[in-house]
Amino acid sequence: MTDDxxxxxxxxxxxxxxxxxxxxxxxxxxxWTVSRRKFLGLAxxxxxxxxxxGALLGGLATPGTARAAKMPEDxxxxxxxxxxxxxxxxxxxxxxRLFGVPSMREFVRxxxxxxxxxxxxxxxNESKRVFPKGPRPVGGDLHHPHMSMTNAQYDGRYIFxxxxxxxxxxxxxxxxxxxxxxxxxxxxxxIHGLRVQRVPRTGYxxxxxxxxxxxxxxxxxxxxxxxxxAVFTAIDGDTMKIAWQVLVDGNLDNTDADYSGKYAAAxxxxxxxxxxxxxxxxxxxxxxxxxxIPRIEKAVKDGHxxxxxxxxVPVVDGRHGSDLTMYVPTPxxxxxCNATPDGKYVIAGGKLSPTATVISWEKVDQYFAGKxxxxxxxxxxxxxxxxxxxxxxxxxxxNAYTTLFIDSQVVKxxxxxxxxxxxxxxxxxxxxxxxxxxxxGHNHSSLGExxxxxxxxxxxxxxxxxxxxxxxxxxxxxxxxxxxxxxPKMRLVADAPVYSEPHDCLLIPAKILIPKxxxxxxxxxxxxxxxxxxxxxxxxxxxxxxxxxxxxxxVRVYMTxxxxxxxLDQFEVNKGDEVTVVVTNINNIQxxxxxxxxxxxxxxxxxxxxxxxxVTFMADKAGVYWYYCTxxxxxxxxxxxxxxxxxx
Ligand code: CUK
Ligand code: CUA
Ligand code: CA
Numbered sequence: 338m339t340d341d342x343x344x345x346x347x348x349x350x351x352x353x354x355x356x357x358x359x360x361x362x363x364x365x366x367x368x369w370t371v372s373r374r375k376f377l378g379l380a381x382x383x384x385x386x387x388x389x390x391g392a393l394l395g396g397l398a399t400p401g402t403a404r405a406a407k408m409p410e411d412x413x414x415x416x417x418x419x420x421x422x423x424x425x426x427x428x429x430x431x432x433x434r435l436f437g438v439p440s441m442r443e444f445v446r447x448x449x450x451x452x453x454x455x456x457x458x459x460x461x462n463e464s465k466r467v468f469p470k471g472p473r474p475v476g477g478d479l480h481h482p483h484m485s486m487t488n489a490q491y492d493g494r495y496i497f498x499x500x501x502x503x504x505x506x507x508x509x510x511x512x513x514x515x516x517x518x519x520x521x522x523x524x525x526x527x528i529h530g531l532r533v534q535r536v537p538r539t540g541y542x543x544x545x546x547x548x549x550x551x552x553x554x555x556x557x558x559x560x561x562x563x564x565x566x567a568v569f570t571a572i573d574g575d576t577m578k579i580a581w582q583v584l585v586d587g588n589l590d591n592t593d594a595d596y597s598g599k600y601a602a603a604x605x606x607x608x609x610x611x612x613x614x615x616x617x618x619x620x621x622x623x624x625x626x627x628x629x630i631p632r633i634e635k636a637v638k639d640g641h642x643x644x645x646x647x648x649x650v651p652v653v654d655g656r657h658g659s660d661l662t663m664y665v666p667t668p669x670x671x672x673x674c675n676a677t678p679d680g681k682y683v684i685a686g687g688k689l690s691p692t693a694t695v696i697s698w699e700k701v702d703q704y705f706a707g708k709x710x711x712x713x714x715x716x717x718x719x720x721x722x723x724x725x726x727x728x729x730x731x732x733x734x735x736n737a738y739t740t741l742f743i744d745s746q747v748v749k750x751x752x753x754x755x756x757x758x759x760x761x762x763x764x765x766x767x768x769x770x771x772x773x774x775x776x777x778g779h780n781h782s783s784l785g786e787x788x789x790x791x792x793x794x795x796x797x798x799x800x801x802x803x804x805x806x807x808x809x810x811x812x813x814x815x816x817x818x819x820x821x822x823x824x825p826k827m828r829l830v831a832d833a834p835v836y837s838e839p840h841d842c843l844l845i846p847a848k849i850l851i852p853k854x855x856x857x858x859x860x861x862x863x864x865x866x867x868x869x870x871x872x873x874x875x876x877x878x879x880x881x882x883x884x885x886x887x888x889x890x891x892v893r894v895y896m897t898x899x900x901x902x903x904x905l906d907q908f909e910v911n912k913g914d915e916v917t918v919v920v921t922n923i924n925n926i927q928x929x930x931x932x933x934x935x936x937x938x939x940x941x942x943x944x945x946x947x948x949x950x951x952v953t954f955m956a957d958k959a960g961v962y963w964y965y966c967t968x969x970x971x972x973x974x975x976x977x978x979x980x981x982x983x984x985x
Contacts, residue, residue, distance in 0.1 A: 412439040413440035418437075419437030419438055420846065421437070421438040421439070421794065422436070422437070422846075423435065423437065423441075423796070423842050423845075424436075424484065425842045426841045426842065427446065427838075427839065428838030428840055429476065429479075429502065429838060430476075431448075431450035431502075432450075433449055433479065433498060433509060435514065436833075436842070438783075438796070439819055439830065447509060447516065449479055449500075449509065450474075450476060450477025450478075450479060450503065450507065450519070451477060455943065456943035457940075457942030458516075460941065461942045461952050462952060462953055463864055463868060463950060463951065464516075466867065467517060468519050474502070476502065476503075477501075477502045477505065478500060478503075480498075481529075481530065481531040481532070481591075481841050482498040482509075482842075483496065483497055483498070483532055483533050483786075484496050484511070485497070485533055485540075485574060486533055486534075486538065486539050486787065487537070487538040487539075488537060489536055490787050491845050494853075495510060496508070496509040496843075497509075497572075499529060502527075503521075504521060504526055504528050504546070505522065506519070506522060506542065506577075507519045508574070508577055510864075511850065512854060513855055513862070513864065517864065520578075522544065522546070523579070523647040523650055524552060524568050524650065524652060525550070525568050526547075526548045526549075526554070527547040528544050528545065529544075529546070529547035529589070530544065530589060530593075530603060531592065532593045533574065534594050535595070535596055535787070536595075537598055541571040541573065541574065541594075541630075542571070542572040542573075543569065543592050543601045543603075543628075544592070545569060545570075545590065545603050546567045546588070547567070547589060548567070549566050549587075549610070550565055550566075551564050552645050553645055553646055554646075562610055565612075566585070566586075566656075567588045567589050568582040568584055568585065569582065569589055569601070569603060569655070570582045571601075571630075579647075579649075581634075581653060582652045583628060583652070583653050583654075583655035584652055584654050585603075585655050585656060586608070586656045587606075587609075587610065589603040590603070590604045590605065590606050591673055591674040591728075592604075593676045593786075594676065595680070596676060596678075596679075596788065599698075600627055600698060600701060601630065602628070602674055602685075603625065604623075604624075604667065604672060604686075605623050605624050605667075606623050606671060608620050608622070608624055609623075618670060620669070621690075622666040623667055623669065623670060624664040624666055624667050625685045626663070627662060627663040627664075627665065627701050628655065628661065628662055629660075632661050632705075633653055633661050663701060663704055663712050663715070664712055665694070665712045666713055667687070667694045668687050668719075669690040670687075670688045671685040671688060671690075671694065672685075672686050672688040672727045673726075673728035673729055673739075673740075673779070675729040675786070678784075678785060678787060678788055678789075679735075681699065682696060682698065682752065683696050683698065684696070684752075686727045686729060687722075687726050688726065688727060688742075690726075691724055692719045692721050692722065693719070693720055694716055695717050695719065695720070695752065695755065700714060701715050717759060718756040718758070720750055720759075722741065722748045722750060723743075724743035725743030725744060726739045726740070726741055726742075727778055728779045729780075730780045730786075730795055731782060731792075732790060732822055733789070735752055736749055736750065736751055736752070736792075737749070737750050738795055740773075740778065740779065740797060741777070742776055742778065745775045746773060747770070747771050748767060748769070748771075749767075749768040749770075749822075749827055750768055751766050751768060769827055771827045773820075773829075774802065774816055774832070775800075775802070776800045776801045777798060778800055779841040780795055780796060781795070782795045783795075783844040784845075784846070792822055792823060793822065793823050794821065795821075795827065796817055796818070796819055798817050798839050799815060799818060800815055801813070801816070802815060802834060812837070815838055816832055816835075817832075817833045817842070818830075818833070819833065856946075857925060857926075857947045858945060858946060859947070860880070860947055862948075865950065865951075868949050868950075871893070871919075872949075875893060877895045880897065883896045883897060883905045885908050885909075890914050891914070891916075892910045892914045892915070892956075894908050894910075894916065894917065896918070896920055896921075897920070897922075898923065898944055898966070898977075899924055900924055900970045901971035901972070901974055901976060903920070903964070903977065905979055907980045907981070908979075909982045910982070910984070911983070912956055912958070912959045914956045915953060915956075916953065916981075917951055917953040918933065918951060918953075919951040920949070920950055921948070922945060922946055923947075926946060927946065928946075929970055930943055930944065930970065931944050931967075931970050931977070932967025932968045933950070933952075933964055933967070935954075935963075935964045935981065936963045937958070938962060939954075940952050941967055958983060959984065960983055961980050961983075963980055964980070964981060
């Protein structure tokens with residue numbers, strides 16, 4: 338027996354070989370494949386809905402696992418460049434990752450909320466300045482990276498991302514792929530959904546608090562969940578200051594903005610005001626909240642707001658009865674929230690309902706204009722798609738692609754046909770169901786969240802890989818599958834194992850980003866401007882001087898790095914000194930990065946061409962300590978080192 342790449346499963350030997358043979362990728366053993374998928378369907382369903390969701394378990398039989406049609410190497414040969422940048426969320430690794438698409442190669446990782454020894458994130462002074470003041474949690478849970486837009490097109494300025502674990506939002510500069518600002522969101526806990534204002538530009542970054550908390554959360558209201566609430570937050574993407582917040586009923590899960598600049602929408606799965614699973618899934622319908630941005634801005638301007646934890650953050654009341662919001666009933670525990678690129682609709686994935694709910698922005702306009710009273714009338718379709726609909730992507734040709742978590746499928750369906758069907762016409766809106774492996778969360782199509790949606794590629798971000806890769810221990814990789822959606826049928830192209838746990842990704846044409854991305858640092862870059870200003874105050878020119886400045890118990894050590902030497906091969910400090918080492922890479926050649934690692938002091942930092950990086954530490958151990966370069970920069974890279982003497 339051979340798989341469709343011509344490998345024989347009998348080639349596998351050694352411990353566990355029998356399992357590998359049975360579970361080989363692309364097996365012809367349809368029966369085994371079907372039972373494997375059934376098992377996963379059941380496990381997934383149980384995981385989502387618990388015992389009370391048993392009714393959802395019907396009809397789980399699915400056809401065999403889809404085969405790869407054409408491999409990524411057919412699209413991107415060695416040495417060739419990918420057509421798309423993939424911006425991947427790292428989940429609870431708290432970073433973002435840059436992939437090439439269609440090769441699905443991972444290029445680099447950009448640390449955001451977590452410490453990273455490779456580049457010294459959380460170690461250098463420049464990175465510490467990015468974080469809010471005060472104690473810094475070690476990690477985060479980054480779900481939703483989204484790029485700034487101008488006129489509903491990616492503009493290549495920033496990527497914004499949430500931290501669900503520590504209630505923060507970060508901004509990453511695209512030109513140097515470096516995080517440049519992290520803020521903590523007050524009056525909230527667990528920032529989850531995050532999207533950007535598309536029109537006229539970003540503008541606002543919208544984000545959701547998922548877990549309701551008492552306001553103020555000062556320990557008084559542990560057992561009074563009725564007093565808990567969640568807020569919708571608008572951050573000014575230019576200043577990274579919070580513009581305003583809206584107090585809502587229920588919680589908020591995912592969010593999206595419209596294509597006119599007037600509205601944002603957010604799904605809510607806890608209309609029950611519950612605090613445990615049984616309560617969260619009690620109602621048949623929760624809701625999608627629509628936020629009327631001009632009215633909220635006017636309310637803030639007119640002073641119709643209050644403050645809670647932070648006196649500088651205006652909060653308006655958008656709970657039921659408010660004219661700032663609209664609550665559109667949505668079955669059941671809805672999750673994904675995705676605006677269509679034609680600017681007409683926003684679609685909420687039903688999760689515990691087999692449906693998606695299509696809400697018309699035009700009807701939303703009419704509701705706020707007082708033309709009708711029942712928010713339900715803004716719903717223009719509710720197609721039945723399959724089990725566990727989560728997120729939806731678009732091809733710009735009127736089709737939607739919704740992930741079905743429990744069915745382990747992506748369903749392609751036609752939006753206008755679904756609307757006709759809702760209006761009583763006998764039309765079939767389902768175009769195709771494609772098996773994915775397994776249990777997809779988000780999916781994302783090329784440019785599908787912009788007005789340029791081009792229907793070329795779709796990535797399905799699958800939570801389970803199960804038997805698709807060599808076994809690597811009990812913790813399995815996720816499996817992000819690349820699907821060609823350019824033709825009438827979806828075709829699976831590649832499986833890509835990824836480390837836990839990407840929730841979402843973006844696909845951005847390389848031609849948009851290549852001109853924006855720097856190959857070497859600009860000496861005037863604001864990222865290290867404060868460090869350069871400190872050097873100037875010390876009378877030091879960091880690109881030429883190698884000097885030790887003593888300032889009481891503070892010592893500042895300035896040195897250059899130029900392959901293969903540091904400007905200082907030794908320096909001396911006293912035990913108990915606070916030492917700041919400033920290293921400037923004066924090479925001006927693309928790809929010639931140095932590192933500065935100080936043995937037994939827990940210090941490493943990356944210094945790329947023309948960059949200045951600095952670190953401050955207490956010289957609390959006497960002795961000789963070597964520092965050495967950590968990026969292989971030259972034939973004499975290993976010899977690129979020096980000594981710090983800490984005098985007792
Ligand atoms: S969420 Cu993870 S699969 Cu945080 Cu966008 Cu839906
Ligand atoms: Cu500099 Cu290695
Ligand atoms: Ca619910």
